Amino acid sequence: MGIRTGAQYIEGVKSRNPEVWLAGRRVSNVYEEPVFQAPIHQIAKLYDLQHDPKVQEKITHVCAESEERVSNAFLVPKSYQDLEARRGTFEEFAKATYGLMGRTPDFLNVVVTSMASNSEFLDKYNPEWGRNIRNYYKYIRDNDLFLTHAIINPQNDRSKASHEQQDMYTHLGAVKETPEGLVVRGAKMLATLAPITDEVIVYSFPGFKPGDERYALAFALPIDTPGLRIICREAMQDGKRSVYDHPLASRFEEMDAVLVFNDVLVPWDRVFLYNNVEAANLLYPKAGIAQQPAHQSGVRGLIKLQFATEVACKIADSIGVDVYLNVQNDLGELVQSVETIRALLRVAEYEHEVTASGEVMPAYAPLETIRGLLPTMYPRAIEVMQIIGAGGLLMSPTDADFENPELRGDLDRYYVGKEGVPSEDRVHLFKLAWDLCGEAFGQRLLQYERYYTGDPIRKRAIFYNNFKRKDSFELVEDALKIYDTKNELINN
Numbered sequence: 451m452g453i454r455t456g457a458q459y460i461e462g463v464k465s466r467n468p469e470v471w472l473a474g475r476r477v478s479n480v481y482e483e484p485v486f487q488a489p490i491h492q493i494a495k496l497y498d499l500q501h502d503p504k505v506q507e508k509i510t511h512v513c514a515e516s517e518e519r520v521s522n523a524f525l526v527p528k529s530y531q532d533l534e535a536r537r538g539t540f541e542e543f544a545k546a547t548y549g550l551m552g553r554t555p556d557f558l559n560v561v562v563t564s565m566a567s568n569s570e571f572l573d574k575y576n577p578e579w580g581r582n583i584r585n586y587y588k589y590i591r592d593n594d595l596f597l598t599h600a601i602i603n604p605q606n607d608r609s610k611a612s613h614e615q616q617d618m619y620t621h622l623g624a625v626k627e628t629p630e631g632l633v634v635r636g637a638k639m640l641a642t643l644a645p646i647t648d649e650v651i652v653y654s655f656p657g658f659k660p661g662d663e664r665y666a667l668a669f670a671l672p673i674d675t676p677g678l679r680i681i682c683r684e685a686m687q688d689g690k691r692s693v694y695d696h697p698l699a700s701r702f703e704e705m706d707a708v709l710v711f712n713d714v715l716v717p718w719d720r721v722f723l724y725n726n727v728e729a730a731n732l733l734y735p736k737a738g739i740a741q742q743p744a745h746q747s748g749v750r751g752l753i754k755l756q757f758a759t760e761v762a763c764k765i766a767d768s769i770g771v772d773v774y775l776n777v778q779n780d781l782g783e784l785v786q787s788v789e790t791i792r793a794l795l796r797v798a799e800y801e802h803e804v805t806a807s808g809e810v811m812p813a814y815a816p817l818e819t820i821r822g823l824l825p826t827m828y829p830r831a832i833e834v835m836q837i838i839g840a841g842g843l844l845m846s847p848t849d850a851d852f853e854n855p856e857l858r859g860d861l862d863r864y865y866v867g868k869e870g871v872p873s874e875d876r877v878h879l880f881k882l883a884w885d886l887c888g889e890a891f892g893q894r895l896l897q898y899e900r901y902y903t904g905d906p907i908r909k910r911a912i913f914y915n916n917f918k919r920k921d922s923f924e925l926v927e928d929a930l931k932i933y934d935t936k937n938e939l940i941n942n
């Protein structure tokens with residue numbers, strides 16, 4: 451089939467009845483549920499983009515193997531040009547959602563592509579695992595599927611390993627093997643957009659200890675597999691909020707959910723790893739799934755930061771406060787943050803690494819630097835927006851107020867911005883800013899930037915330890931060489 455349209459994606463959503471729980475009730479029809487309507491349509495727009503003649507060549511290619519047009523997210527990069535082509539898809543998808551939706555289909559499509567192209571690592575443990583992930587890659591590529599993923603165990607007692615938790619199946623683990631497949635039980639903590647996806651893939655960060663064998667798992671399933679329960683967090687919008695009052699929150703909320711597996715059967719051909727602590731701990735580094743998806747996250751993060759920066763600049767301009775040095779200093783800082791991330795992305799692409807199999811990966815150090823910087827740069831952009839918007843962020847009336855002729859005169863007089871900025875435009879802009887920097891929707895976006903791919907503190911510590919392992923501190927060693935062992939000057 452190759453690239454799907456938005457309508458085909460929606461047909462898929464309508465054809466399924468996953469077990470989704472929202473605010474104490476079982477959702478009877480995911481497509482009809484108001485909370486899911488806007489995100490479903492945002493994702494459908496992305497599928498339609500693949501058919502838009504203006505960008506189709508930029509974001510898709512004809513696959514040599516299937517001879518069908520597929521997303522560039524399924525490309526195994528073999529050159530710098532391939533990285534550019536893949537960046538094209540990330541960019542267009544991120545621009546369509548202002549970078550506010552992190553788990554658009556391109557993200558996990560890259561993860562699975564990378565797992566499949568590096569599956570020799572799995573072959574060494576079990577040739578069936580390698581074959582399964584390669585077949586799964588072809589399946590999602592040729593059917594253009596949308597995946598969610600669930601990596602993290604529930605936050606119960608982080609000081610204990612999985613096998614030491616109160617209950618043997620608090621963390622998702624294997625219960626038994628059957629001729630048909632593996633039966634799994636327990637929970638995974640967070641799967642963004644799960645209710646409206648086609649499939650879920652489960653794997654884990656490294657960190658398994660001896661005794662954790664039953665939890666060392668990687669597999670994929672259709673999202674409506676019997677026994678798989680999706681428990682949504684409280685929604686931040688009801689699907690009925692005004693687009694004028696909440697220009698972002700009304701459209702771009704990504705639902706997050708806990709996945710509970712009640713003795714779910716995973717067919718053997720969907721098992722990618724099982725009962726092997728060593729393989730599970732090596733999955734991230736050996737399958738390229740830290741590096742390749744970080745390219746998507748970096749591009750998306752750049753667009754989100756750019757968007758927040760533009761919003762901060764525009765609110766400052768709309769009320770004439772960007773004539774002040776302190777405001778210019780804050781805004782200049784945000785623009786420099788954007789430029790930093792942009793530069794790091796280019797360095798990651800130019801200084802790419804080539805694996806033994808010829809796969810091109812954006813360079814590790816600049817990508818990890820982006821990962822380290824965004825969790826402070828994005829919250830800082832939000833803080834600057836709050837500081838510049840000040841009390842104005844809290845004085846916005848609603849679209850209903852604007853429609854009331856009795857109020858309209860006051861609104862047009864007292865809510866205008868600087869000359870040339872009418873009240874309705876100023877209020878709309880400030881509402882957009884409040885969605886980002888005040889609403890629960892915006893707080894989630896901030897939390898996402900901190901934690902979307904693990905704990906940034908531990909990630910930076912791993913980065914430092916890798917640096918220390920590889921770097922010989924040549925400059926310091928050289929500087930120390932000016933004295934010989936007798937403490938005599940040997941050069942200047």
Ligand SMILES: Cc1cc2nc3c(=O)[nH]c(=O)nc-3n(C[C@H](O)[C@H](O)[C@H](O)COP(=O)(O)OP(=O)(O)OC[C@H]3O[C@@H](n4cnc5c(N)ncnc54)[C@H](O)[C@@H]3O)c2cc1C
Pocket residue numbers: 553598599600601602605608640641642643706894897898901902903904905907908
């Ligand atoms: C909005 C959002 C969307 C997400 N979407 C997804 C998704 O789609 N799929 C998915 O799989 N995951 C998703 N995640 C989950 C994300 O991967 C985790 O939040 C992240 O890995 C951090 O883990 P945690 O939340 O369990 O925090 P914890 O690991 O519990 O950390 C809590 C605190 O304790 C500290 N801490 C905990 N353990 C240690 C330790 N061993 N050493 C030192 N300090 C420690 C941390 O520094 C942190 O401050 C999402 C998260 C967010 C916020």
